[in-house]
Each structure stands twice: as C-alpha cells, then as structure tokens.
Amino acid sequence: xxxxxxxxxxxxxxxxxxxxxxxxxxxxxxxxxxxxxxxxxxxxxxxxxxxxxxxxxxxxxxxxxxxxxxxxxxxxxxxxxxxxxxxxxxxxxxxxxxxxxxxxxxxxxxxxxxxxxxxxxxxxxxxxxxxxxxxxxxxxxxxxxxxxxxxxxxxxxxxxxxxxxxxxxxxxxxxxxxxxxxxxxxxxxxxxxxxxxxxxxxxxxxxxxxxxxxxxxxxxxxxxxxxxxxxxxxxxxxxxxxxxxxxxxxxxxxxxxxxxxxxxxxxxxxxxxxxxxxxxxxxxxxxxxxxxxxxxxxxxxxxxxxxxxxxxxxxxxxxxxxxxxxxxxxxxxxxxxxxxxxxxxxxxxxxxxxxxxxxxxxxxxxxxxxxxxxxxxxxxxxxxxxx
Numbered sequence: 011x012x013x014x015x016x017x018x019x020x021x022x023x024x025x026x027x028x029x030x031x032x033x034x035x036x037x038x039x040x041x042x043x044x045x046x047x048x049x050x051x052x053x054x055x056x057x058x059x060x061x062x063x064x065x066x067x068x069x070x071x072x073x074x075x076x077x078x079x080x081x082x083x084x085x086x087x088x089x090x091x092x093x094x095x096x097x098x099x100x101x102x103x104x105x106x107x108x109x110x111x112x113x114x115x116x117x118x119x120x121x122x123x124x125x126x127x128x129x130x131x132x133x134x135x136x137x138x139x140x141x142x143x144x145x146x147x148x149x150x151x152x153x154x155x156x157x158x159x160x161x162x163x164x165x166x167x168x169x170x171x172x173x174x175x176x177x178x179x180x181x182x183x184x185x186x187x188x189x190x191x192x193x194x195x196x197x198x199x200x201x202x203x204x205x206x207x208x209x210x211x212x213x214x215x216x217x218x219x220x221x222x223x224x225x226x227x228x229x230x231x232x233x234x235x236x237x238x239x240x241x242x243x244x245x246x247x248x249x250x251x252x253x254x255x256x257x258x259x260x261x262x263x264x265x266x267x268x269x270x271x272x273x274x275x276x277x278x279x280x281x282x283x284x285x286x287x288x289x290x291x292x293x294x295x296x297x298x299x300x301x302x303x304x305x306x307x308x309x310x311x312x313x314x315x316x317x318x319x320x321x322x323x324x325x326x327x328x329x330x331x332x333x334x335x336x337x338x339x340x341x342x343x344x345x346x347x348x349x350x351x352x353x354x355x356x357x358x359x360x361x362x363x364x365x366x367x368x369x370x371x372x373x374x375x376x377x378x379x380x381x382x383x384x385x386x387x388x389x390x391x392x393x394x395x396x397x
Contacts, residue, residue: 011051013044016353017093019117021084021100021108023060024067026195027122028099031151033060036346038075046350054353059093084108088115095356098122101197103204106131113138118145120352124213125369127204129377132370137397139366147352147362148369150217152284154344158218160302160332161288161295165222169304170290173266176223180211180284181255181273187241194274196242199250206252208233208379211272213372215258217364220371224262230388231258231379236275258379296329303329367397 018037022028037056040046045053060080062068072080081087088096088111096112098105098121106126112119119139125148126132139146152158164170185192197203198210208231219226233253240250255273262268282298293306311328313321334340348364355362371394382389 013053013055015057016054017057018095018097019059019061019087019093020097021061022098024062024064024071025099031345032099035343036349039346046353048354049358054357059087061087088112094118101204102127109135113142113144118356120147122149123369124209124373125366126373129374132373136366136370140397145356146366148364148366150364151344151348152214152218153221154347156300156341157297157302161222161297164295169293170288171292173223173288173290175289176268177287178270179280181276182283183277184274186237199240199252199254201252207272207274208253208256208376212376212379215270216372216375217368219260219268223266224264226260226391227263228261228388228390229258229378229382231256231382233383302332304332305329
C-alpha cells in the first residue's frame, strides 16, 4: 500500500462554505485521517494550494492550519502543473469565469453550486467540459446527509409502495442585522449580487428530487421578498432586492407531486431546519437532516374529523424511529464523503454522476421557478440528459 499525493487548488478558501465545510471539515479532515483509500489499497493524500482575494485573510487561514501554499493569483495557481484539481467556492457571480479558466488549464474540476447565475452559462460550462474532456463534479451535499441516506434506504427497500407526494419545509429566521447580526451574508439578499433563496436552494431541491423521486416535469412557484430592509456586515441599512422566500410545486414524471417551501423568514416549529414528509400507498416517512421516522400502512391510525371535540390522540407516538445502521462510527460529514467519492472517481477513471450537466439542471430549475413566479404560470421542463 502506497500514499499518493494529489494537488488541489482551493479557490474561496476564506469564505463561509469554502473554509468551514470544504477546507476544515473535508480536505483537512481527509489529511488527518491519512488520505482517501482507493480500490487498490493505496491512499490518496490531498496537497492544498489555497486561493483567495484577501491576502490578509488568506495568510491567517494558512497560518491557523499550518499550510504554506497560498496565493491571491488564481492564474498562477492554474498554471501550476503540480495541482491537477481545481475547486471553486467563490460567490456565484465570480464562478463562471474561473471555471472556464480551469477548463482551459486542463484541470479536473469540483465546484460548489449553483454553477452559474443563468442556465445558458451553466449549460455552456457543461458543453465546454465535454469538449475538453474535463473531469467535473458539482457539490450535491444534501444527498449525503444521514436523514436522506435513510430515506434512500427506505425507497430502495420498497417501503413506500407508490410514492404519492412529498412535502418539504426548509428555513429559519435570519435576523435583519439591525439589533442582532444576521446569520447569512448580506449579498444573499441582493439580486444584483447573485442573491435570492431560489438561486440558492432550488439547485439543491433539483438534485434531491431527481436522485430520490424522479425527473421534474413541470414547476409552479411563488416568490416573495418578505423583509424589504436589512443591515449589512458594517451595520449599514440596505434594500433587500432578492427573494427571501419561495413556495414551489413540482410535478414529477410518473405523477408524484412535490411541494417545497423555502424561507429565511420563518420561525422553526419542527424537529430540524429541513424536513420532508413522504407519503406512499404502503407507508409514510418524515425525514430531516439526521432523523427519520416511519409509519407503515398497517400501523396507520384511523382519524375521524370532528372539530367540535378535543382530539386527545398522540399522533407523534404513531411514528417509528429509523435506526442509523451506519456502523460503530456513525455517519461521516456529507461534504467530506462527497469529496472522497469525487477524488476516487477521478483517480480511478470512473464516470462521476453529479456533473456540470446535473448542475445545469439545478440552475434551470431556479431560473424556471423565478419565471413561473413572475408570469404566474406552470412551466414544463424537457429532459436534459446531454449537452
């Protein structure tokens, strides 16, 4: 068994997602565990080159973690033959230009989503990657969450029978930033900076729905900017121009209906910040980020509607907890596991399923959702399986 080095450019290493989820909880964690184990028994050890726009922040991150390789010159990083993988965690409106540079430089690419601000740009990236033979992948982290892994297990077992409907609730209250600081960056609430909950979350919902329940045939959405004034990181008031809530209905191939509510203006009254209820002919499940509970057909109560009488039945008690069954160490961090999957696929020459085309379908759903909200109509989506 040998240890093999792999050079990875991490662009956006000082950002919220780039630093916390990808650098600390994924790549550095992979280094600490001794690398990624390959099929032949070798271990693949990441060698990181950090890239960012702010030299002071970048130097501080590198020093904090004992890293010596960093630069503010992305072109120089891309020109370095010792670093064959490019990762992008920049804000969305900077992503397309940098991904095009990485394609031209002959790098393998792994990127955060959305891959672009427009479907046209996202599709162009997929076409360019195909033309150049670029190995590419897009972060699909929610598929690796413990709750959704349990849901996949239930689906694969046939537990639901025919899946009739899915209802999803995502969101929490994001402070406006005046008397308490906001938990999200201010650009999220400005359309001109690429913000908006549709642009942020609909690409997630696209791959979750596609991978678990089926292809989306049409979409109807309503959006809102419920809070029109917010305060930025410097305490300055600004106009919130982007949608901060979205209410979508997706009809799938085969007839399943998915309803997704996404909001940064909702106070949580559920067990987790993201929950799905899946109802099927043979059973139902309520699934969050971590937990999953089921109610089979045989154990379903028989409610009788009578609003004039207090209902003393404990409906929560009718649900059964799904065990982890994930081994002695439990589930690993989803971002880290997907990094391991991508690196293995790249080094071992296997096709990676969550590619730029999958990312383009996510951008298309966001763009179509906004168009549906603007026009007040349901919009059909054709299959998109090749560029």
